[in-house]
Amino acid sequence: MLEARNLAYRYGKQHSWLFNDLDLRITPGEIVGLSGPSGRGKSTLAKLLAGYLPPGRGSVMVDGRPLPESGHCPVQLLFQHPELAVNPRWKAGDILAEAGPPDAALLRDLGIEPSWLARYPHELSGGELQRICLVRALAPRTRYLLCDEMTSMLDALTQASIWRTVLDIARSRELGLLVISHDQALLGKLCHRTVCYFQSDHRSSACFPAAKPSFVRKAFPVRRDSPAARTDTWAPPPPPA
Amino acid sequence: MMTNFLVLDLRTRTMMVIFGCLLLFSGIFLGAWLYGEQGQTTNLPLRKLPPGWDRPFGTDWLGRDMFARTLKGLRISLEIGLAAATCSASIALVFGLAAATMGRLVDVVVTWLCDVGMATPHLVLLILISFACGGGAKGVIIAVAASHWPALTRVIRAEVMQLRTSDYIKLSRRLGRSSAWIARHHLLPHVAPQFLVGLLLLFPHAILHAAGLTFLGFGMSPHTPEIGTLLAESMRYLSTGMWWLAVAPGLTLVLSVMAFDVLGNNVRALLDPKTLRE
Numbered sequence: 090m091l092e093a094r095n096l097a098y099r100y101g102k103q104h105s106w107l108f109n110d111l112d113l114r115i116t117p118g119e120i121v122g123l124s125g126p127s128g129r130g131k132s133t134l135a136k137l138l139a140g141y142l143p144p145g146r147g148s149v150m151v152d153g154r155p156l157p158e159s160g161h162c163p164v165q166l167l168f169q170h171p172e173l174a175v176n177p178r179w180k181a182g183d184i185l186a187e188a189g190p191p192d193a194a195l196l197r198d199l200g201i202e203p204s205w206l207a208r209y210p211h212e213l214s215g216g217e218l219q220r221i222c223l224v225r226a227l228a229p230r231t232r233y234l235l236c237d238e239m240t241s242m243l244d245a246l247t248q249a250s251i252w253r254t255v256l257d258i259a260r261s262r263e264l265g266l267l268v269i270s271h272d273q274a275l276l277g278k279l280c281h282r283t284v285c286y287f288q289s290d291h292r293s294s295a296c297f298p299a300a301k302p303s304f305v306r307k308a309f310p311v312r313r314d315s316p317a318a319r320t321d322t323w324a325p326p327p328p329p330a
Numbered sequence: 331m332m333t334n335f336l337v338l339d340l341r342t343r344t345m346m347v348i349f350g351c352l353l354l355f356s357g358i359f360l361g362a363w364l365y366g367e368q369g370q371t372t373n374l375p376l377r378k379l380p381p382g383w384d385r386p387f388g389t390d391w392l393g394r395d396m397f398a399r400t401l402k403g404l405r406i407s408l409e410i411g412l413a414a415a416t417c418s419a420s421i422a423l424v425f426g427l428a429a430a431t432m433g434r435l436v437d438v439v440v441t442w443l444c445d446v447g448m449a450t451p452h453l454v455l456l457i458l459i460s461f462a463c464g465g466g467a468k469g470v471i472i473a474v475a476a477s478h479w480p481a482l483t484r485v486i487r488a489e490v491m492q493l494r495t496s497d498y499i500k501l502s503r504r505l506g507r508s509s510a511w512i513a514r515h516h517l518l519p520h521v522a523p524q525f526l527v528g529l530l531l532l533f534p535h536a537i538l539h540a541a542g543l544t545f546l547g548f549g550m551s552p553h554t555p556e557i558g559t560l561l562a563e564s565m566r567y568l569s570t571g572m573w574w575l576a577v578a579p580g581l582t583l584v585l586s587v588m589a590f591d592v593l594g595n596n597v598r599a600l601l602d603p604k605t606l607r608e
Contacts, residue, residue, distance in 0.1 A: 141500050161506035173497045178519050178603050188505050209603045228505070 091115040091138065091164060091233045091265055095147035098133055106145070107133055108286060115233060115265040120256070122276035122283035123269045131269050132169070134286070135235045138267070139166035151233070161188075165226040169238040171218040175210045181221050182206035188228040195224055198254045216243045220251065227258060233265040241270065252279060341606075344596045351593040355408065358586070362405035365398040380574055387578040391567060396560075400579045403557040404586055406550070410470055410540045411590075415532035417475035419482060423525055426486025430494065440483065447480035456539055460548045470549045474536045482528040489524055493517055523601035530594035534587040541583060557583045 093113040099106045107130035115121050125131055136142045138149055140156040149156055151163050168174040175184045185191040185206065196203075199220045210218055219239065226234060234255075240248040256279070259266050270276055276283050373393035381388040387396035429440035447455075459473035493499055493516065502512050543549035544558025552559055557579050564575035599605045 162504040
């Protein structure tokens with residue numbers, strides 16, 4: 090289980106806390122959505138969970154133990170901008186090989202052509218590059234995948250096909266998924282449950298299911314049959330005086 | 331043949347330009363070696379001859395062949411440029427890496443030194459250091475090496491700092507790669523081309539400053555056939571109409587400096603993946 094306990098973070102001492110006493114649990118095989126307004130720390134939370142940033146307070150645990158300092162981290166993060174997550178001097182094949190030899194079936198499922206592997210990142214489109222990053226993140230030892238606006242730059246068709254593949258893999262490998270997105274329709278469709286931290290102050294009631302417009306609810310009904318189909322609400326403490 | 335050249339793709343043309351520049355430089359060394367003592371021996375019956383078929387650069391007031399002297403002068407310039415630019419680029423590499431990786435204090439000190447180096451007028455610094463070191467080839471090399479590292483230091487420092495905070499390096503660590511592996515596979519391929527191109531683009535500066543120092547009398551001894559010496563000597567004879575004494579060595583100096591610039595830019599184009607396949 091991936092677990093955040095009393096997590097808090099701020100960028101430097103002169104800044105205020107982005108979030109405080111935050112708790113989150115993701116069990117293997119569970120798909121959790123995370124939404125919330127821009128600039129409130131969704132991506133920062135993902136970076137804390139994947140070990141890119143040290144927590145200001147609290148801790149991130151995998152199966153009761155802190156994230157490993159070295160070795161392949163079981164929690165992998167997919168960035169919003171794939172072009173920043175790859176070395177511009179490496180060919181796509183080398184980028185994939187950094188996480189070990191890529192799975193041929195996975196490459197096929199994601200529609201990655203063998204000819205792409207000989208290209209440099211600037212010779213691939215954003216969608217093609219994001220799929221390369223996805224394969225890299227789905228190395229065998231990855232157990233939790235955090236997708237930070239993973240498909241927001243893609244067209245609807247590609248988005249759908251990529252998510253279908255990711256969900257299949259998550260199911261077969263019992264991966265825990267955290268999906269960060271502004272697209273509440275997408276979250277409703279994908280996730281067992283959606284959490285929304287980071288509400289603007291004291292308006293915790295404005296959370297996803299209540300705020301969801303009726304047409305979205307009609308098009309993408311929340312799966313009530315799933316045991317995890319519930320919504321955690323969380324209100325930030327009042328700012329220190 | 332001409333149409334053939336135009337049909338070639340940019341990559342091949344870049345390679346040919348680089349090859350041509352290297353050929354030019356090896357030609358200078360070979361020519362200077364083949365001429366042997368000829369540039370130093372006086373030949374009074376043949377003095378003050380304008381350029382002609384036998385002597386493309388003419389002869390000076392002692393009958394010495396100016397073509398031989400120019401080649402020798404260029405060879406000395408290239409040697410000094412090579413030594414000074416290599417020293418300077420090595421200093422820049424060490425300082426740049428130290429500033430980017432060894433903490434705030436080192437960074438502040440190196441950045442301050444860079445600012446001081448860049449704020450001081452180059453020529454004043456060059457004359458000062460060369461004079462303090464006793465002049466000669468040693469003085470010129472030390473002066474040029476000690477005054478040309480700040481710009482490249484800044485480039486390398488910025489490059490390494492940017493790399494260290496980039497997402498893909500952090501990601502590499504989360505994929506279980508060690509610091510040594512990251513330095514070898516991520517940092518080195520970025521810094522090495524910067525270093526090489528920086529080194530090549532330091533050459534023109536080093537050569538021009540070495541010639542300038544000698545011209546002003548703070549560099550090589552007057553009997554060394556260095557380009558600066560040739561130009562300084564020619565000044566006395568310009569008013570008597572011996573224009574070729576200044577024009578020929580000056581022109582070859584400018585051409586070889588430009589050749590280094592072209593070489594540096596073409597090597598950069600070849601090493602950058604964005605332009606690699608054009």
